[in-house]
Amino acid sequence: MKTILITGGIGSGKSKILSFFSKKGYPCYDSDLNAKKILNSNQVIKNSIKKNFGNLSYKNGKLNPKYLSDVVFNNPNKLKKLNSIIHPEVQEDFKKFTNNINKPFVFMESAIFFESKSNFQFDYCILVTAPIEIRVKRTLKRDFTTTSQIMLRVSQQWSDQKKIEYSDKVIENINWNKTVLSLEKLLIDLKIRFNITD
Secondary structure (H helix, E strand, O other), X not given: OEEEXXXXXXXXXXXXXXXXXXXXXXOEEXXXXXXXXXXXXXXXXXXXXXXXXXXXXXXXXXXXXXXXHHHHOOOHHHHHHHXXXXXXXXXXXXXXXXXXXXXXXXXXXXXXXXXXXXXXXXXXXXXXXXXXXXXXXXXXXXXXXXXXXXXXXXXXXXXXXXXXXXOOEEEEOOOHHHHHHHHHHHHHHHHHHOOXXX
């Protein structure tokens, strides 16, 4: 089994690409989705979040994402602290997820894997890119947010140029039909690279 990371900036289309591989029958792990599950279910983590960011981080026992986002995305030190609390847990959860998988590939989507300085070693890394104006447009359509808030998040993530140094493959995701062709070819290349036959 080979572990494959899908990363990229906000609005690049990582989740859509993860969904492509899921539809192909490969196990896929969504870091954002599972981080939210951990933040809502792990009492030790909940206590740590309340201690560091205040009791308003939770409302009626459930995570208050708007409050937490407002706190951390305007304060780089608090964002760093939040990442240091949740990302080690996400990595451990991913390791458990990969147990007993008998598929040749398992995919994990993570926006800030490099920024989190994780020591987990993936077998292959896919970087998803798109022009910033397209990323902003996609994010505005998806989230209840503003352009300035999106650009703040962009500024807190590594640039594509920096991520390219650590990536095995760059997928430019502008036109989805073209992206699908690139992903189909990539899947063939991965099977050849890792000597997978099916």
